[in-house]
Amino acid sequence: xxxxxxxxxxxxxxxMIQQKQREYFALRLHAIxxxxxxxxxxxxxxxxxxxxxxxxxxxxxxxxEIHYVHYEKLEEARKALEAAGxxxxxxxxxxxxxxxxxxxxxxxxxxINTKRIARNLDxxxxxxxxxxxxxxxxxxxxxxxxxxTENDLGIMGxxxxxxxxxxxxxxxxxxxxxPSGAITRTDDEYRLDESKCIHCSICTSxxxxxxxxxxxxxxxxxxxxxxxxxxxxxxxxxxxxxxxxELYRLVDKIINYYRAYGxxxxxxxxxIDRIGVEQVKEDxxxxx
Amino acid sequence: xxxxxxxxxDLRGIACPMNFVRTKLALEELxxxxxxxxVLDEGDAMLNVxxxxxxxxxxxxxxxxxxxxxxxxxxxxx
Numbered sequence: 203x204x205x206x207x208x209x210x211x212x213x214x215x216x217x218m219i220q221q222k223q224r225e226y227f228a229l230r231l232h233a234i235x236x237x238x239x240x241x242x243x244x245x246x247x248x249x250x251x252x253x254x255x256x257x258x259x260x261x262x263x264x265x266x267e268i269h270y271v272h273y274e275k276l277e278e279a280r281k282a283l284e285a286a287g288x289x290x291x292x293x294x295x296x297x298x299x300x301x302x303x304x305x306x307x308x309x310x311x312x313x314i315n316t317k318r319i320a321r322n323l324d325x326x327x328x329x330x331x332x333x334x335x336x337x338x339x340x341x342x343x344x345x346x347x348x349x350x351t352e353n354d355l356g357i358m359g360x361x362x363x364x365x366x367x368x369x370x371x372x373x374x375x376x377x378x379x380x381p382s383g384a385i386t387r388t389d390d391e392y393r394l395d396e397s398k399c400i401h402c403s404i405c406t407s408x409x410x411x412x413x414x415x416x417x418x419x420x421x422x423x424x425x426x427x428x429x430x431x432x433x434x435x436x437x438x439x440x441x442x443x444x445x446x447x448e449l450y451r452l453v454d455k456i457i458n459y460y461r462a463y464g465x466x467x468x469x470x471x472x473x474i475d476r477i478g479v480e481q482v483k484e485d486x487x488x489x490x
Numbered sequence: 491x492x493x494x495x496x497x498x499x500d501l502r503g504i505a506c507p508m509n510f511v512r513t514k515l516a517l518e519e520l521x522x523x524x525x526x527x528x529v530l531d532e533g534d535a536m537l538n539v540x541x542x543x544x545x546x547x548x549x550x551x552x553x554x555x556x557x558x559x560x561x562x563x564x565x566x567x568x
Contacts, residue, residue: 375553410550
């Protein structure tokens with residue numbers, strides 16, 4: 203059978219991806235931080251049964267795809283999804299759905315409101331064009347469950363601890379449990395090496411007398427992570443950023459910088475390596 | 491200050507959360523203020539057990555690394 207005469211690029215833009223069985227498409231759905239409610243799940247099941255083959259695929263980016271939708275049924279399927287409040291996703295050289303861990307809302311380690319930030323990023327940037335695909339993740343703390351460092355742009359919650367001598371009982375638990383060896387003790391003094399601190403809050407959570415306290419809370423930005431054919435873990439751009447306003451200012455700058463200097467089909471991380479990490483940091487943090 | 495250790499528990503090789511469960515059971519047999527020493531593996535055990543002990547209202551009074559294990563002294567809360 204001949205290939206259907208349809209605008210594949212336009213469909214791809216809204217997450218309708220032609221399968222190798224050319225009459226059939228995978229419908230990639232929009233999601234923010236992998237959240238769907240029960241009504242939406244029921245609607246997805248209905249669409250998969252009515253317009254597909256009842257086959258639902260969970261993507262690696264916390265999204266859902268409905269496979270085997272015949273091209274003649276695409277619009278009907280899309281309307282049925284939209285009626286249930288589910289928009290289409292994205293594919294191709296553009297900003298993809300934002301992933302996020304549960305964050306402070308439910309996780310004992312969560313430092314930031316990951317879902318709110320993911321929603322804000324989605325509202326500002328989703329489906330906008332970029333030189334190549336551009337993925338963002340928001341992870342609540344340096345345990346990094348949402349893999350901020352494997353995304354083109356990762357936002358991570360973090361804290362800066364500080365030590366109160368009068369509360370300390372010199373038990374050394376902090377020295378023994380700091381995952382990066384950032385805490386050392388000399389006589390009765392404990393010292394944090396900020397250049398080694400990964401801002402994880404294990405010391406402040408563990409400390410039996412709360413001698414280690416949270417002095418600052420904020421966001422860390424990671425840039426240029428990618429998996430794929432040429433994997434590259436992200437580079438940390440900043441120390442703790444304390445306001446959401448400053449966070450969004452930098453995110454905007456990062457995305458504009460990629461748009462300005464990224465070559466066609468060049469992932470952000472590979473662009474960073476081509477230009478040089480130090481130069482990119484300088485441009486992003488101190489440039490116009 | 492010398493601390494009298496009432497009970498000693500070797501939890502090497504015991505995975506989470508069983509290492510904490512056994513710590514908790516051992517602490518239940520002590521009176522408030524008495525001390526239990528547990529030996530914990532590095533890694534997950536050291537990340538989870540001390541925090542859970544704190545959440546139960548007990549106090550870690552000393553942690554001594556020895557090779558790849560840790561001797562953790564816990565004082566039972568009141």
